[in-house]
Amino acid sequence: MPELPEVETTRRGIAPALIGRRVVHAIVRERRLRWPIDRHFEAAIEHQWVRRVERRAKYILIGFDAGTLILHLGMSGSLRVLDAAVPPKLHDHWDIVLDSGKVLRFHDPRRFGSAHWVEGNPLEHKLLAKLAPEPLSDAFDADYLYRATRKRAVAIKLFIMNSQVVVGVGNIYASEALFRAGISPRRAARRITRAQGQALTQAIKDVLAEAIEIGGTTLRDYVNADGLPGYFRQKLFVYERDGQACRVCKSPVKQFVQGQRSTYWCSVCQR
């Protein structure tokens, strides 16, 4: 899936086409996403005006007067804004047709994405209530991260991917941030030094901000609201570069599995 930069790029891309528009119709073709789409989904949003398009972690929040749509793109999801006349393709699971003649269309081959309609404060919803700070916020700072690592035996890579520690750091940017901070992904969280905690905090912020700047990372199927890929792949130091020369020291990038996910790192640059 899209990680935080891809979700944020999507949010920025769809927002101008949505805010202030009215929903004329909603069409669900496939309800079996990660959780089945509620049968009241279509009726809940029809005829409502979109007021806000926000993001919390990797969730996109589309706010209406009567409630909020909480969307997740899963591993292979994407949201695009198209002319309503464009016919849907395989795995285009739902449409929100707008009074502008445009449609917000959700595409997700693996169906790990989700859509929830909630009334009341969306941040109190079960999926959002226990999430840690946003990585690009002031609440996520070196002091916070260092304190959180104390007494934690888990490997630092798994630690920074834990949404109860910090949100939005997925498999690509976890490896990339650790490379930039010079920390081995296997290091126990409680073994990092204060200086390493500082470097890691900054690396996470930098890598996410830089990726957002150029539209995120497209590895296989991610596209933004206009159907275009992101270009951060060209800036990756280690992710999916196993066997290739480290961009800093020229020794081969290594790969191994942590928590059933591939980790990429340079054993010379990272300790």
Next chain:
DNA sequence: ATGGGCACCTGGCTGC
């Protein structure tokens, strides 16, 4: 509380 592993699903690629 913490950590580890599984489940959900389709498609693309590799190697026989």
Next chain:
DNA sequence: TGCAGCCAGGTGCCCA
């Protein structure tokens, strides 16, 4: 050419 096996931007949930 066919097909089995493996792998992929996530994360909630169950178990020890």
